[in-house]
Amino acid sequence: xxxxxxxxxHATPVLEAVDLHVEIPLPIGHxxxxxxxxxxxxxxxxxxxxxxxGCGKSITLxxxxxxLPVPARVTGGALLLDGxxxxxxxERRRQRALTDAMSxxxxxxxxxxxxxxxxxxxxxxxPRRRLGMSKxxxxxxxxxLMDQVGIPDPEQRYRAYPHQLxxxxxxxVCIAIAMSTEPRVMLADEPTTALDVTIQAQVxxxxxxxxxxxxxxxxxxSHDLAVVSQTCSRIYVMYAGRVVESGxxxxxxATPEHPYTDALLRSVPDPDAVVARLASIPGQPPTLxxxxxxxxxxxxxxxxxxxxxxxxxPPELEQVRAAEPHTTACLRHDDIDLSASAExxxxxxxxxx
Amino acid sequence: MTSIPAPIPTVTADAPRQSRPGRNYTxxxxxxxxxxxxxxxxxxxxxxSADPLQQNLLQARLAPGSxxxxxxxxxxxxxxxxxxxxxxxxxxxxxxLAVLIPLVVGSMLGLLCGWWGRWFDTIVMRLVDIVxxxxxxxxxxxxxxxxxxxxxxxxxxISAVGWVAYCRIVRGQVLVAKxxxxxxxxxxxxxxxxxxxxxxxxxxxxxxxxxxxxSDIVLSILAIVTLSxxxxxxxxxxxxxxxxxxEGQNSLLTQWYLATxxxxxxxxxxxxxxxxxxxxxxxxxxx
Numbered sequence: 027x028x029x030x031x032x033x034x035x036h037a038t039p040v041l042e043a044v045d046l047h048v049e050i051p052l053p054i055g056h057x058x059x060x061x062x063x064x065x066x067x068x069x070x071x072x073x074x075x076x077x078x079x080g081c082g083k084s085i086t087l088x089x090x091x092x093x094l095p096v097p098a099r100v101t102g103g104a105l106l107l108d109g110x111x112x113x114x115x116x117e118r119r120r121q122r123a124l125t126d127a128m129s130x131x132x133x134x135x136x137x138x139x140x141x142x143x144x145x146x147x148x149x150x151x152x153p154r155r156r157l158g159m160s161k162x163x164x165x166x167x168x169x170x171l172m173d174q175v176g177i178p179d180p181e182q183r184y185r186a187y188p189h190q191l192x193x194x195x196x197x198x199v200c201i202a203i204a205m206s207t208e209p210r211v212m213l214a215d216e217p218t219t220a221l222d223v224t225i226q227a228q229v230x231x232x233x234x235x236x237x238x239x240x241x242x243x244x245x246x247x248s249h250d251l252a253v254v255s256q257t258c259s260r261i262y263v264m265y266a267g268r269v270v271e272s273g274x275x276x277x278x279x280a281t282p283e284h285p286y287t288d289a290l291l292r293s294v295p296d297p298d299a300v301v302a303r304l305a306s307i308p309g310q311p312p313t314l315x316x317x318x319x320x321x322x323x324x325x326x327x328x329x330x331x332x333x334x335x336x337x338x339x340p341p342e343l344e345q346v347r348a349a350e351p352h353t354t355a356c357l358r359h360d361d362i363d364l365s366a367s368a369e370x371x372x373x374x375x376x377x378x379x
Numbered sequence: 380m381t382s383i384p385a386p387i388p389t390v391t392a393d394a395p396r397q398s399r400p401g402r403n404y405t406x407x408x409x410x411x412x413x414x415x416x417x418x419x420x421x422x423x424x425x426x427x428s429a430d431p432l433q434q435n436l437l438q439a440r441l442a443p444g445s446x447x448x449x450x451x452x453x454x455x456x457x458x459x460x461x462x463x464x465x466x467x468x469x470x471x472x473x474x475x476l477a478v479l480i481p482l483v484v485g486s487m488l489g490l491l492c493g494w495w496g497r498w499f500d501t502i503v504m505r506l507v508d509i510v511x512x513x514x515x516x517x518x519x520x521x522x523x524x525x526x527x528x529x530x531x532x533x534x535x536x537i538s539a540v541g542w543v544a545y546c547r548i549v550r551g552q553v554l555v556a557k558x559x560x561x562x563x564x565x566x567x568x569x570x571x572x573x574x575x576x577x578x579x580x581x582x583x584x585x586x587x588x589x590x591x592x593x594s595d596i597v598l599s600i601l602a603i604v605t606l607s608x609x610x611x612x613x614x615x616x617x618x619x620x621x622x623x624x625x626e627g628q629n630s631l632l633t634q635w636y637l638a639t640x641x642x643x644x645x646x647x648x649x650x651x652x653x654x655x656x657x658x659x660x661x662x663x664x665x666x
Contacts, residue, residue: 091567095558096496125569138560142582151578152568200564207568 038109039066040243041090041128041211047102048082048089048267055315059085059098061267061340065245067211072237072244074258074275076251076290080311082267083247087213090245092124129204131233133216135196139188145199146172146184152206171202175232194225201232211243212236218253230257251294255279263287266311266322268340273352281364283346283354286323288364321357329362406658412651420467429458431465431618443636453623453637454630462618463644469619471648473530474600477537482592484538485545486585490576492546493553493584500550507543515540519602523611530613533606537599544595545588552584586663593656597649604645620644 048060060082067073075083088094090105104111107127112120132138140148146168154164165184172180175198188196197217204212214233218226234257237244248254254261254275261278263271263286271284282288292305309326312318318325320335327334334341334357343353356362419426429448435456443451443459450459492500510518522536556562557580565575600620606612607621615622620641627637 088563093563093566122569125567128567130564130567132560132564134560138564140561140565140579140583143578151570151574155570155574156568203564203568 039068039106040108041245042066042106042109043086043090043103044106045103046086046089046100046105048085048094048098049101050098052097052315058314058317059267060089061314061317062103063262063264063267063269064103064343065262065269065272067243067245069210069243070237070241071260072234072246072258074254074261075245075247075264076249076254076261077264078249078290078307078311081264083249083264084215086264087130087215087245087247090124090213091128091130092121093130125207127209128211128213129207129209131197131200131204131212131214131217134220135193135200136188138200139196139203141188143187144185145188145191145196146180146186149199149202149206152203156207167206168202171205172199174236175199175202175205176228177202193221194228197221197225197229198232201229201236205236205240209242211245213245213247215247216249217246219248219250226253233257251279251291263290266318267314268322268355269343270323270355271353272343274350277347277350277352283352283359283364284323284356285327285329285362285364289326289328321355329358331358333357403658403662405654406662409651409654409656409658412647413655416467416648416651417471419464420471423461423464423468427458427461427464429461431457431461432616433457440630440634442634443640450640451634451636453626453634457616459623459637459640462623463620463641466618466620466623466641467644469530469613469617470600470603470621470645473533473603474596474648477534477541477599477602478592478595480534480538481541481595482545482588485542486549486581486588488542489546489549489551489588490553490581490584493550494557494572494576494580503546504550507546510540510543516602516605519606520609520611523606528611528614533603533612537602541595541599544591548588548591549584552587553580556580556583586659590656590659593652593659596652597645600645600648 042064043066044064046060046063047058050057050059063082063086065073065075065086075086077083085094085098089098089100094100100113103113105113105124107123112123115123139145146165149171150164150168153159153167154161159167169180169184172183177183177195177198183191183195188199191199197220201217212233217233218229221229230253233244236242244257246254246257258275261272261275262269263278263284265286271278271282271287273283278287279291282291286307289305289307293307307326312322312325318335320337320339321327321330321341324330324334341355341357343355344359346352346354346359435452438448438452438456440454440456441448441452443449445451448458448460450463452458453462488503492503518540519536522539523532526532526535562575562579565579570579603612603619604621604624607619608625610625612621613619615626623641624638627634627639627641631638
């Protein structure tokens with residue numbers, strides 16, 4: 027089991043998942059959606075979870091909050107809050123502990139808000155019902171939260187219904203609701219994907235402000251590498267239900283150590299480069315009913331060799347670069363040079379033109 | 380990125396948009412029509428001086444428009460207008476109550492089925508299947524027959540059969556709504572289950588059931604009319620539209636209006652409720 031790494035200054039992670047497994051029983055077999063994910067987030071720290079659609083990002087997030095969709099269940103691993111395992115607790119206590127410590131912001135703010143309830147009442151609901159505040163206190167708290175997430179004229183907006191607000195305002199309302207439980211960790215599932223770029227930056231700024239001011243831990247799920255690199259200090263790259271690479275976001279994005287991360291980065295369009303075709307990763311991620319042998323990325327990997335699928339079990343994360351906490355699950359990371367290959371690819375593209 | 384940038388003007392400028400008031404004519408016409416019918420039923424004694432039960436064989440079978448009898452008299456010389464007005468009291472009361480009970484019971488069960496699932500859902504849904512497997516009138520007539528004639532039996536019989544529709548409608552809506560992110564968000568914030576159900580799910584799923592209830596009122600009025608026509612409903616001589624249609628049928632060729640007038644009343648009530656149902660859908664689809 028890989029040791030979850032911690033950044034200096036985040037000695038005890040608030041939230042830590044160790045070797046988490048999630049299975050979804052289906053008629054055709056057990057889909058192994060999450061196959062041993064370990065991650066941690068400290069107070070005031072922001073970590074990113076990236077990967078393509080269906081790699082298990084969202085399901086990991088939902089597992090962290092105990093909100094898996096019905097047939098899915100956690101089948102292994104540990105979930106630690108301040109170092110205490112909560113998975114062994116009885117369901118009620120566990121849910122209470124998880125929802126006390128964490129809250130979640132969703133991708134689509136229109137469906138994440140109750141359409142027939144005033145937004146202010148939705149923000150005031152948790153302070154009123156769970157924290158036991160009086161009606162006027164909860165109201166004041168909601169106004170305060172709306173102010174903090176940058177909603178102008180909160181008294182007036184309090185009475186609005188979700189459909190009367192713009193997308194950016196709605197996402198701010200969602201963040202205010204998430205903050206109303208006074209969480210220590212915020213889980214954000216593609217919080218800015220549904221917004222246009224200017225609003226994206228504003229919403230990310232709000233989240234970042236809250237993180238700094240309240241020492242809030244942040245787990246940001248996204249497939250947008252730009253968003254993650256701006257916001258997060260550490261990144262976990264997921265593929266086929268496993269973390270394949272993790273490390274500080276700047277070094278990880280500059281010099282990836284796993285071919286998948288490398289391929290992911292090269293499929294991001296660069297406005298400065300004039301290329302005929304955008305690089306893409308050939309093939310599709312494996313279906314996780316029949317778990318592939320060895321490295322799940324091997325069939326799509328340019329560097330795959332026999333060693334990659336020699337062992338039945340998937341490769342574990344290995345520490346690379348002694349100076350910084352950077353791990354990769356590539357068995358051939360010592361043999362291959364991704365920086366050179368990037369130049370090769372660029373040269374090939376130029377030739378192709 | 381530690382400070383919030385000032386929100387751009389276009390965002391601050393849009394004050395909450397108000398939905399346009401006063402445009403939903405369908406709803407208002409329906410409500411007005413239904414209100415008039417209800418008021419006519421409530422104030423029946425003020426609108427007509429004739430006793431709906433008073434027979435007068437000398438003045439039997441008067442045509443509509445006769446002096447003192449705006450809608451004429453029936454075979455036994457009873458004033459048709461006053462029987463229609465007093466009949467509306469019974470038909471509307473039974474119609475509304477026989478829908479209200481199944482609406483509440485069916486919706487609650489549907490809510491729990493959709494939310495909980497598992498064994499509770501299985502049991503209730505098989506029960507629904509059993510009820511649905513019988514033709515509506517076969518069950519209702521059997522129940523009224525077993526319980527004895529009278530309005531109380533009709534409430535019970537129609538409720539016992541009618542809840543299944545609401546249960547299915549609400550259950551289906553809950554199955555969709557509970558996977559919506561707002562339901563997840565409510566669970567994620569650790570609110571108690573009852574509060575998620577009542578405050579977040581119910582208001583979002585109940586509209587369909589209420590719209591269905593509007594047309595169901597017409598169906599249950601028709602059921603009473605049918606039962607009375609079959610002699611299982613309201614006992615004569617109590618004025619009631621169904622028994623009036625049944626009695627008027629004997630003289631359909633000579634006094635066609637005796638069966639037609641109460642029939643038209645059922646149609647008008649149905650129209651009013653259908654307009655309300657359409658209007659409600661329009662009203663809420665604006666959101």
